[in-house]
Amino acid sequence: MKTTIEIMSEQLGSAFAEAGYDKDLGRVRTSDRPDLAEYQCNGAMAGAKLYHKAPFLIAGDVAAVCEKHSEFVFTAAVMKPGFINLRVKNDFLADYLKMVAADPHLSIPQEEKPKKIIVDYGGPNVAKPLHVGHLRSAVIGESIKRICRATGNEVLGDVHLGDWGLQMGLIITELRHEQPDLPYFDENAESFPEEAPFTISELEKIYPTASAKSKEDEAYRAEALEATKELQLGRKGYMALWRQIMKISVADLKRNYERLDVHFDLWKAESDAQPIIPWMIDDLKKRGIAHEDQGALIVDVTEPTDKKEVPPCLIQKSDGSSLYATTDLATVVDRMRNYHPDAMIYLADKRQALHYTQFFRVSRIAGYVDKDTELDYIGFGTMNGKDGKPFKTREGGVMRLEILLDDIEAEMKKKIADNRNVRSEDADETAKIVSLAAVKYGDLSNQASKDYVFDVDKFTSFEGNTGPYILYTIVRIKSILAKASEEDRAAAEGCALLPADGEAGKALMLDISGFGAAIGDARRELAPHKICAYIYQLSNDFNRAYHETKILAEENDEKRRSYLSLLRLTERVLETSINLLGFSAPDHM
Numbered sequence: 001m002k003t004t005i006e007i008m009s010e011q012l013g014s015a016f017a018e019a020g021y022d023k024d025l026g027r028v029r030t031s032d033r034p035d036l037a038e039y040q041c042n043g044a045m046a047g048a049k050l051y052h053k054a055p056f057l058i059a060g061d062v063a064a065v066c067e068k069h070s071e072f073v074f075t076a077a078v079m080k081p082g083f084i085n086l087r088v089k090n091d092f093l094a095d096y097l098k099m100v101a102a103d104p105h106l107s108i109p110q111e112e113k114p115k116k117i118i119v120d121y122g123g124p125n126v127a128k129p130l131h132v133g134h135l136r137s138a139v140i141g142e143s144i145k146r147i148c149r150a151t152g153n154e155v156l157g158d159v160h161l162g163d164w165g166l167q168m169g170l171i172i173t174e175l176r177h178e179q180p181d182l183p184y185f186d187e188n189a190e191s192f193p194e195e196a197p198f199t200i201s202e203l204e205k206i207y208p209t210a211s212a213k214s215k216e217d218e219a220y221r222a223e224a225l226e227a228t229k230e231l232q233l234g235r236k237g238y239m240a241l242w243r244q245i246m247k248i249s250v251a252d253l254k255r256n257y258e259r260l261d262v263h264f265d266l267w268k269a270e271s272d273a274q275p276i277i278p279w280m281i282d283d284l285k286k287r288g289i290a291h292e293d294q295g296a297l298i299v300d301v302t303e304p305t306d307k308k309e310v311p312p313c314l315i316q317k318s319d320g321s322s323l324y325a326t327t328d329l330a331t332v333v334d335r336m337r338n339y340h341p342d343a344m345i346y347l348a349d350k351r352q353a354l355h356y357t358q359f360f361r362v363s364r365i366a367g368y369v370d371k372d373t374e375l376d377y378i379g380f381g382t383m384n385g386k387d388g389k390p391f392k393t394r395e396g397g398v399m400r401l402e403i404l405l406d407d408i409e410a411e412m413k414k415k416i417a418d419n420r421n422v423r424s425e426d427a428d429e430t431a432k433i434v435s436l437a438a439v440k441y442g443d444l445s446n447q448a449s450k451d452y453v454f455d456v457d458k459f460t461s462f463e464g465n466t467g468p469y470i471l472y473t474i475v476r477i478k479s480i481l482a483k484a485s486e487e488d489r490a491a492a493e494g495c496a497l498l499p500a501d502g503e504a505g506k507a508l509m510l511d512i513s514g515f516g517a518a519i520g521d522a523r524r525e526l527a528p529h530k531i532c533a534y535i536y537q538l539s540n541d542f543n544r545a546y547h548e549t550k551i552l553a554e555e556n557d558e559k560r561r562s563y564l565s566l567l568r569l570t571e572r573v574l575e576t577s578i579n580l581l582g583f584s585a586p587d588h589m
Contacts, residue, residue, distance in 0.1 A: 001103050003517040004073075004096060005029070005039070008086060011072050012041055012062070019061040021047050026062075028086065030514075037085030038510060039074070044082035055082025090499035093509045100512065101495035101569050106576055107516030109523075110152035115342035115374075117155045118335055119145045121264070122348040125162035126249035127171055129204050130256045130401040132391045132454075136380045137347045139443045142262045142582045143528040144345060144378070150580055151523045156339065159253075161269035163246060164327065169228030170210035171203070171245065172238055173220065176227075178206075184237035192237065196244040200252045203245065229321055232274065242271075256402060261436060261582055273330035277322060280330050281315065289366050290315055301361040313358035325359045332363050336370075343374035345526065350379030350449055378526055381451035383443070391454050408435040411460050412468075421588055430586045434468050435460070437583040441467030444581055445532035462589075465536050470578065473539040474585040476546070477571040483552060484564055492564035501559075504545040508566060511538040515573050519580070528581060535577045542570050 005028050013026030025043030032040065044059035051058065059078040066076040073092040077085045100107045121141035124134050145157045175197070176185050182197055183189040198206065214221040231238040250267065257263070281297065284290035290299045295318030302310055313325050335341055346356060356377040363369045385391045391399060413431035417424075442459035446452040462468045481489060500506035511534075518534040521527070551567070554560040575585060 001099060001105075001107055001516070003107070003109070003520070004088065004093075004513045005517060007096075008039060008074055008088075011069070011074070012043075012066070012076075012084070012086070015062050015065040015069070015072075015076075016043060016047075018065045019058075021051065021058060021062070031085065033085075036079065037077070038088055039086040041084040041086065042082075044084060048082065056080055058082060059084050088510065088513075090506060093506065093513060094497045094499045096513055097497055097509055097566075097569060098495050100515065101497075101565075101572075105150075106572060108150050108576075109516055109520045114152045114154065115148075116340065117148050117153050117343045117345060118266075118339060118341045119148070119155060119157045120160045120344060120346045121157065122346060123159040123161045124253065125165070125167050126253070126269070127167060127203050127207050127245050130253065131398045132383055132401055132404055133398065135260075135401060135404075135439070136383060136443060136448075138257065138260055138262045139440050139582060140378065140380060140448050140528060141347045142260075143440075143444055143531075143580060144347075144526055146580045146582065147519065147523050147526075147528065147531075148345075150519065150576075156265040156341075157263065158266040158268050159257075159264040160331070161250070161253075161267070163242070164232065164270035164274060164322075165324075166224060166228050167207060167211075168231055168242060168245070169224040169226070170214055171206050172227040172231065172241060173224040174206050174210035174213070175241070182241075184241040186237060187235075189237055192240040196248050198244075198248070200248050203248055225321075229319070232322065259402070259405065260440075261584075268331070270327045270331075273327050273334050274322075276330040276333050277326055280326075280333060284315065284366060287366075289362075294318065299362045299365065301358050301365065303361070310354070310357060310361075313362050315362075324355060325362070328355075328359045329362055329366075329368065332359075332368050336368060336373075341373065343376065344369075345376045345378065347378045347380065350381055353377070353379050376526060378448055380448045381446075383454050384451055386453055386455060388453070405435065405439065408438060408456060408460060411435075411456060412438065415460065415462070416589065423588075426586075426588065430589065433584060433586045434471055434589065437467030437471050437578070437585075439467075440581060440583050441470065441532060444528045445536075447529050448527070465532075467583065468589075470535055470539055470574065471585045472589055473542055474571060474574050474578075475587070475589045477542070477567050477574075478585075478587060480551060480567060481564065481571070488561055488564050491561040492568040495565045495569065496558070496561045497565045497569075498558060498562040502545075502548065504541070504548045505563075505566070507541045508538075508545045508570065511541050512566075512569055512573055515577075519577075522580075531577050531580055535574055538570065538574065542567075 008028040009026055012028055013023035016026040017023040025047050026041060027043060028039050028041050030039060031037045044055040044062065047058045048055040056078065059082045062084060063076045063078050066072055074086040074088050079085055119141050122137045124130055141157065145155050148155045175182065179197060183192055214224055227238065231242060284299065290297050296314060297316040298312040298314055300312050314323055315326055316322060335344065360375045363375065369375065383391050409431050412435040413427055416427055416431055438459045442454065445465060459466055460468060462472050481492065500509050518530060522530040549563060551560065551563045554563060578585060
């Protein structure tokens, strides 16, 4: 269905045309001055240059036409030097919200040509625990996946695990030092144990130990690099050990992602693209796309429009080993062969921007993607502590994600217990729901590219621009609807809306009328923070209307049921929105 802005733009465009001007000048936007108007049109300002006429006079001509059309959904007023201020008519707004309520998509715009999209979450390396640095890619990626699906696209989320790089060589090397008699290190061994020689807790200690040693001991690092190379060449024992590492790690990762309510359709890893690499290297060489430079294989990716130098993309080291760009390119080939996506969206730290520029360009130069295949990179900022530095434990180490979630759940459980609106037996589950909202909303309410401060006290507050505040608003609506009579609830479901009878009610109705446009903006810009901004405004306007209106005590049946219809629609919009952000609301708080 059309948005209110689209409807208003069409009508104002026809008024411009009737007044003798280009109809495209009638584009409407949300007002910069909500104290003066709800919407505005600046077309007369642009028209002044086209028609050599004062914008105020053009705007006056158009406003005069609008006055003649009672079917227009707005009233128009002119403000110097030539702005056209618009106010939506209350009866249109009520009718429009009835259409929103009846729409199976709740006014969320559906793409005319749905796309097949793969969202690459830039997943973690295996054999390491998820830490706070993994939060942003998981949370933003999950929301973008849901937004793209809600607008009619077919979307696959891919965790894209790091399982084929140096970290594997480090783990193999450290295990060989600690347990040299394991059969995995016997080059003549043909069979290997079914049980892993470590638990997940032991595995998570092996990597940091090996990493620290490699930074201090060149010989140890050289040994790890050799082990990485042998793994990539298919040494049997190392492959068997790699499979054990993957089995243990993936099981733990799934447990942690489940807790975050983050779900992947594909559990692909770097290793899945390895069989393609030899073919790809040969292909790039044969076609003259890649060439050797000091023994390494590179592709020049400079473009004439570059404002600063973009260095060549390194595809293969002089020793024949692969890099991230190699694996990412092979993964693109694999995805195009098996899934034929129209778009691929990548999430990673914004400091990796050069890598994505380089490998995107090679993908296009080599023709590994179709000409119209979209390649989008969302570079996100850092999650920092109150000191402005990357979030750490009190001891200065990188905080494990599950510890952070434990801490926030404990804080939330305490606040819920103090509130005494939740039964003690429900407190744990409610704390999980609300703390997840606190974490996700705290992250997503910030523009992805910006760094932000993770403030536990702020994010768990029930006041202000926070997840718990949004949930509290939803729970308040649920409570009112639960107290209503069965007849009133049935009328609310049928959306028995009347035109607003006050400014607070109209503001709330205007917010709901803008839901589809807000989701459309979030989809176009791949920007979940726009949904957060929208539902914060909606929640504020609902709470203002709630405090100014007697709902259940209203004696007029039509008015009471209209209020309840507006509450029910507000609840549906809020719950749909938080689902797109990746969390849900409890029944009580």
